[in-house]
Amino acid sequence: MSQAEYHKPHALVSKKTFDHVKRSGQVRDKRLTVVDTPGWWKGYPLIDTAERIKQKLVLSVQHCPPGPHAFILTVETGTFTETNRRSIEEHLGLFGENIWGHTIVVFTKGDSLKDKSIEQHIESQGEALKWVTEKCGNRYCVYDKQTKDQNQVIQLLDQIESVVVNNSGRHFELDETTLKEVEEKRKVAKVRANARREKKEKRREEEKRKRLKGQIQPLSEVRIVMLGWVTCGKSYAKNVILDKKDVRPSRTHQCKKHEGSVGDRHVTVVDTPGWWKYFPAHYTPEWVKTELERSVTFGSKAPHAFLLVVPADVSFLEEQRKGIQENMKMFGEMVWRNTIVLFTWGDTLGNTSIEEHIEGEGEPLRWLVEKCGNRYHVFDNVNGGDGSQVHQLLEKIEEMDASVSSCDGTPKTPETEVTESHRREKEVRKEMVEFLDKEWTRRDNELEEKVRAMWRETRRGDRSMDHIPDFSVQENEVYLDTRGLPIKFPLLSGAPQSEES
Known part of the structure; x- marks a missing residue:
C-alpha cells in the first residue's frame, strides 16, 4: 500500500484535494491502495497551514489500516529553495521522524527537464533539494503526465517495493498519543x-x-x-x-x-x-x-x-x-x-x-x-x-x-502619551514601514505576475498570498524569515533581533 502526501495543491491528478480520496486496484498481482490527502501551499511554513489540514494529514494514516507502507512526496521540477525545504520538513514532522524511512520523492512536470537528467536537476538546485532526497534515502523518480510511458509507473512501484523491503515489510505506525x-x-x-x-x-x-x-x-x-x-x-x-x-x-x-x-x-x-x-x-x-x-x-x-x-x-x-x-x-x-x-x-x-x-x-x-x-x-x-x-x-x-443602527462613520483615534522612548520607537517603526512599502512597490509587477500565473495554473481566481513577501535581500538590508517577519534590521540602529506581535 502507499499513501500520497503533497507539499502543494498540485499532485498526480489535476483536481484539487481538500479531503481524503481513497482508491484501490490490482497491480502486479498485488492489491494497491492509494490515499490522496489535502496539500499545503508551497513554501508556507507549518504555522500558516490551517488546523483542519494538519489534522486531516495526521488522520490520513487511518484510511489504509493498519498503516501505509509508503508515502509519496511530490515536488515540482522547478526552482526549489530553502523555504520549500523547511516547509516540507515541518509538515512531514507532523508524522514523526520515522516517516522519512517510508517516503519516496516523485518529481512532477518531468517534461520541463527537457534534456536534463533528474540527477542534474537535483544537483543544480543546491543543498535544499539534496537534503530532501537524501533524507528520503535517495528514493526518487520522475512523473510526466504529458507522456503515457508506463515505465515511470513501473519505476514508482519498484521504489514502493524497495521501501517495503527496507522496512522488513513493516508498515508506518503513527504515535498513538499524537493520534x-x-x-x-x-x-x-x-x-x-x-x-x-x-x-x-x-x-x-x-x-x-x-x-x-x-x-x-x-x-x-x-x-x-x-x-x-x-x-x-x-x-x-x-x-x-x-x-x-x-x-x-x-x-x-x-x-x-x-x-x-x-x-x-x-x-x-x-x-x-x-x-x-x-x-x-x-x-x-x-x-x-x-x-x-x-x-x-x-x-x-x-x-x-x-x-x-x-x-x-x-x-x-x-x-x-x-x-x-x-x-x-x-x-x-x-x-x-x-x-x-x-x-x-x-x-x-x-x-x-x-x-x-x-x-x-x-x-x-x-x-x-x-x-x-x-x-x-x-x-x-x-x-x-x-x-x-x-x-x-x-x-x-x-x-x-x-x-442595530448604522455606524456614525466618525473615525476615532485612541489617545496615547508620546514619551521620548515612544518617539524613538516610532522613528524605527517609520523606517520599517517605509522599507516594506518601498519593497512592495519595487516588486509589485513581479508579484502581480506570480498571482496571475497562480490563477492560470489553479483556475482559482485572485489567490490570496497571505504573508509578507520573502523579499530578496542583499548585504546590509533587512532580513525576513519564511513568514515575512523581520529577523534583524542592520539598517535600523537599536532595532530588535526579532519582531512579533
Missing part, C-alpha cells in the same frame, strides 16, 4: 461547531419570521466597506458581490467605490488598502490609515456593513486577531455592531463546515466571530453557483441593519 490528541481536538471542535451552527440557525429562523411580519424591509441600496490584511481577497470578494471580473489583481492602494445591481438592490462596495498580516497596527502606513478613515466618509451616507475578509484556507493566529483589533480601533468600538466576517476560499473547506473551521482554529478566530455578534458568511472562490451566496450575504446585511 489520540488529534482525534480529541476534532471531537471537541465538532461539538462546539454544532452548538454554534444551532445558534446561527435559530437566529436565522427568527430573522425569517421578522421578514414575514414586515419587521425587516429589503434595502433598495446597500453600502459596503471591505476590510482586511494585504491580499486577503477583498478585491476578489468585491468582484463576486458585483459579478465583475478583474484581470489584473494587485494590491489596492486607495479607496475606490464600485457600484452595481444585485437583483433589485443597488450595491455600492468600497474597496480599501489592507494592513500587513504579520505586523501590529503601529506598522500600518499612515497612507493606509488615511484611506481606511476615508472609506467610511466616501459617500454622503454611512455604510450599512463592514465586511472583514478572512481567508479560510490558512491558519488564523493570535497575531492576526490582535492586528485586526488594533487596526479596527480607528472606527470606534461601535463598528463591531455593523461588521460581518466574510470567509473567502470556502471551496478549500472540503467536507469541513465553516463552524468546524472556526472552532478548530481556536480562541483567536472564535473571539473575532463573537466580536462580530456571531455574524459570518462564506464565499466559494471556485463554484460561484447561481449567485445565491451573494443574495444570502445581502440578506444578512439587511438583518444586521434592522437590528
